[in-house]
Amino acid sequence: MFKPKAIYFEKEILDYPLGKELMDKYNDILKFEIESHNNIEEMRKNPNKEFPNMKRNLIIGIRKTHKFVENHKTSDYLVPYTSSGCTASCMYCYLVCNYNKCAYLRLFVNREKMLEKIIKTSEKSERELTFEIGSNSDMVLENTITNNLVWTIENFKNVKKGHLTFPTKFDMVEPILPLDHQGKITVRMSVNPEDIINRVEFGTSRLKGRIEAINKLKEAGYKIGILIAPVILVDNWQNLYKELIQTLNQQLSEKVKKDVFFEIIFMTYSYVHTKINEEAFPNAINLYDKELMTGRGRGKYCYRKDVRGEAEVFIREQMHKYFPNNKIEYIV
Numbered sequence: 001m002f003k004p005k006a007i008y009f010e011k012e013i014l015d016y017p018l019g020k021e022l023m024d025k026y027n028d029i030l031k032f033e034i035e036s037h038n039n040i041e042e043m044r045k046n047p048n049k050e051f052p053n054m055k056r057n058l059i060i061g062i063r064k065t066h067k068f069v070e071n072h073k074t075s076d077y078l079v080p081y082t083s084s085g086c087t088a089s090c091m092y093c094y095l096v097c098n099y100n101k102c103a104y105l106r107l108f109v110n111r112e113k114m115l116e117k118i119i120k121t122s123e124k125s126e127r128e129l130t131f132e133i134g135s136n137s138d139m140v141l142e143n144t145i146t147n148n149l150v151w152t153i154e155n156f157k158n159v160k161k162g163h164l165t166f167p168t169k170f171d172m173v174e175p176i177l178p179l180d181h182q183g184k185i186t187v188r189m190s191v192n193p194e195d196i197i198n199r200v201e202f203g204t205s206r207l208k209g210r211i212e213a214i215n216k217l218k219e220a221g222y223k224i225g226i227l228i229a230p231v232i233l234v235d236n237w238q239n240l241y242k243e244l245i246q247t248l249n250q251q252l253s254e255k256v257k258k259d260v261f262f263e264i265i266f267m268t269y270s271y272v273h274t275k276i277n278e279e280a281f282p283n284a285i286n287l288y289d290k291e292l293m294t295g296r297g298r299g300k301y302c303y304r305k306d307v308r309g310e311a312e313v314f315i316r317e318q319m320h321k322y323f324p325n326n327k328i329e330y331i332v
């Protein structure tokens, strides 16, 4: 269970039930009032090596921007929701790229307003829309602190139209298993070989736990997707990903295998990641591989086209062998 080292809060959170609840819950934790969750000067000035320590704090504020971003993958809109950032430290996390050192967990207590906008948009639409509520954070992790996933599912279940979806790397799904979700929720579990989880995805759930969580969620009637993401071309990657796909085939329940869909995403990386990681995690693997990667502008890197193409063929072959009847929504 995450216990924050300190809480930084905007005083307006006390006007919201969840704000009050969180302040009570953490009444014994050191607290600092801040003007804005977007600009905490002492955090901004911290050196890169402080990154893991900063992730031990909790920032609580009000979300002010509520702009939906169109999406054309497994949802129609990416929705800014009840949190951003995370207590874990995956070395490639794209939130680090967006917020630099501010990828610590920020909670937003004006959840009624955010869910209301989703519901209104959904009910006004002529077609069924899917809203991605986990693109800025991890809702399963956040739920252990705020119970927001339970609250969201309970308040969304009777909406006339629409679906919610979110990805996760965590296995703490027990609180949502008994809920009456009315088939409106798709959980997309993100997996990687255990060796990569150990070396790169610090603070997330083990592969075994993630697979067990998928099986339980399916039993509870949730729609399930699996993200093999991000694919990282470390030495020996062929064996690692082949074993991962075999393990999924062996350990997923028949019910899951019947209709689970996949998304496969190759890792992208950046200069910002390299700088933060080499100071914050000096003994960790360097994910920037100059032999295999190429620049794609603004300090970002991706795998070279030929390297990625070869890896895609390999992964498609393995998927065809072990999951011949399951849809791969996309490989990017």
Ligand code: SF4
Residues within 6 Å of the ligand: 085, 086, 087, 088, 089, 090, 093, 094, 095, 136, 137, 138, 169, 204
């Ligand atoms: S679990 Fe997700 S949000 Fe958290 S650090 Fe890893 S990639 Fe980022």
